[in-house]
Amino acid sequence: MLDQNVAPPQMSLRTPDVVMRLRRMGASFPTRLSFLRVLLRRLSAEKAHITRPVWAMDSDGFGHAVYSVTFGGHVYSLVAVSTDLPPELRTDRVIASAWDTAYVLYDGVPSGDEIARIVATAPLQEAARFTVRDLVLSRANKSVRLFAHTVERLRAGGQPDAGLVRSIGYLMRTTAVYGNGKFGIADRDVFATRDSMGGPFMAEMLTVWLIRGFTHDLVEHVGGAPLDAHLKRHLGIGNSTGLGMAPFLVSHPMLLNAWITSRETALARVRAIETLEAAQVGVIYKLVARAAQHLAEWQVPDDIGQQRIDQMRREWPQLAALMTPDVMAGRMPLDRLWLASATFSIDTQECLAALMIEPFGGLVDDLCVTMATQKCVTLDPSMPCAELQALIARDWAWAMGDYEIPEACHQFWYVSEAKAEPRLGLRHEEDGAALESPLDIARQVACLAQDLQGGGSVAALLARHPEHRAAVRRVQSLDRAPYAEIRDNLIGQDCLPIDMLRCKLGFFGAAKFDPKSDRWTRITLCQGAPLRDELGDADDWWLPTFDA
Structure with missing residues (x-):
């Protein structure tokens, strides 16, 4: 068992710019932390x-x-x-x-x-x-x-x-x-x-x-x-x-950060394992074979989904071929394997991440207790606007864009009157954008950045522009919780809500995803x-x- 008083070795965690993209979130697999x-x-x-x-x-x-x-x-x-x-x-x-x-x-x-x-x-x-x-x-x-x-x-x-x-x-x-x-x-x-x-x-x-x-x-x-x-x-x-499930990841950013941090820490810990015992190698080989059969049994009618599964089926034997006896008996075998997987698709990489975590419960299961959190987003009105501007420059480059062009504001989130459930509308084709739910985080922060040219404090800024309160809170909170934000435009034409669904469902422990649409x-x-x-x-x- 892991000594609770000694921090286990770990490699660097993957960066939020890599992990928090919708396409990768939409390739999530269940893990032993699910x-x-x-x-x-x-x-x-x-x-x-x-x-x-x-x-x-x-x-x-x-x-x-x-x-x-x-x-x-x-x-x-x-x-x-x-x-x-x-x-x-x-x-x-x-x-x-x-x-x-x-x-x-x-x-x-x-x-x-x-x-x-x-x-x-x-x-x-x-x-x-x-x-x-x-x-x-x-x-x-x-x-x-x-x-x-x-x-x-x-x-x-x-x-x-x-x-x-x-x-x-x-x-x-x-x-x-x-x-x-x-x-x-x-x-x-x-x-x-x-x-x-x-x-x-x-x-x-x-x-x-x-x-x-x-x-x-x-x-x-x-x-x-x-x-x-x-x-x-x-x-x-x-x-x-x-769609009812999708906004949860946006409305609970600190919880999302806790989930992702726990999983990424688990991956970083197993990558830092210097040598594997023969029994551990045997378990990994067994899981590789199991994953191959799981992929063979996984059939979906959705064309995009099946294409991704088919690509994984083609890549999985190539990935398995990298796990030679010499590699697995050598030094830092899992880190070597992980670095080599960069040439494969995102789906294959994420399946490998889940597999690598699986055999090492004694090393990672303590992270389960970190997946619940009482933390919430907070606002610091005393922060200088210059500091807030620096945070945006450091963490939010992905959000800066022109949200007036149709593709960037293609859709809007709202709550249906009949069922009180989240829905998506097409901004340029349907009515209802006046009742839009505030899931347009990227656009909010981009608008905030435009009004940050003057000096002074956040309090003074919000006195002039109270509409930026939510965006300021998100920017300040992300500074303390690097995995709290989905780093994509959630009202853009390319946003596929099913990626958000799969991320959350993977943490539940779901498998055999069978998409019926992108929603x-x-x-x-x-x-x-x-x-x-x-x-x-x-x-x-x-x-x-x-x-x-």
Whole structure:
């Protein structure tokens, strides 16, 4: 284990100008620092036991169930509600008003009255209101083809087709996992100081993992027979994610900085390893082979996405060929490998970064505790404008441009009135720019720079130009948090929101990204993750493959 009193050696961290570009952020892969991985390790360390005190399902799988787990000294219960949804109402779009299943993660063990309340309100989702005992609200729809096929095979005494399980990978997919006070559920502050729940999105990840187990139980109940454990392990929980998630990275810059800093520090630490043991080399070779198979199994209809996967497939054998016995037995093998990877695509580089971190939990897992932060952006009115100007010259050259040209202000972010969800409009084709959300950080700072020619303090500047308050705050905060800002124009024609989605989803632990446009994607969570009775072996499921 890592000595907490001695800072481990590390190479220099990659610069924000490299890391914080949308294209590279959009090539993110899950790592052992991803929140699902952290959750499962904590559950395993606590020898957590999951019970199912309530199973009130009819023969067709409609009804409700309750799962309870003691975690960090507190009991949490998932209340799952399954309803008979007409096919014409089934959609992953945010306009949906009904779903196959709905869920609440409850703080404690719900009484009969509380279960009845949740069973009545959870299927209504946004149309209902919840209480401080409700920590997370979610809903999911069936993958109708695989769910029906699995039921049919189980009833016939068989198992679902392995190829179909491999190609789809989940029985249900969530369309929202709400936390932090939405619709009356508990604010994160209610449980953030509890043991094991202080990390980012721990309550949401616990909800997703429990939902995944419920989908297994439900299909076995309706099918009347157990699933093969190998097939069951490969059935994760799907997710459909759109623009609603993208602005989070902009509105939480200090949290983004904490996530990226932790990951980049992990990479810098493993690059500094002077020599590898034979067992460690063996693990790396095993992961290289696993990643190759994962890429072979990863097929998407999206042309751009598939082209990137195909390029990775071509490059991966070339990368593997660099890992000769002489290199791996020599000095600084991982740093040599990393430097050599610069000739490959961004996607291949980022997959390699995740792979290199994977075998070295004892060296990097302590960084998990740094991924939550109470820091927030602050404003220093006493700063001289000359100093602010120097910060802009040093950190914001990428933002300086002419935002009057159509390509530079092609789109605008806004919040829909109907669903209170973020959306994108085309500035030169659609109305609504007057209601624009302030995600145009680059343009804001460029406008600030134009008014910084005079001297004096920031306070005096803001007295003259109060419209620059948010931009000043961002510039000053970035000085202390180098990975806090996405270094691209988020209203420009070239901005692809899906890159923002993939960055955040990679930190969740998502894999098998399946983009449906540049604004939404399907993913798989918990694929390969341990089942409820396998928590003792909770940590070897990075980029799972079907026969792993």
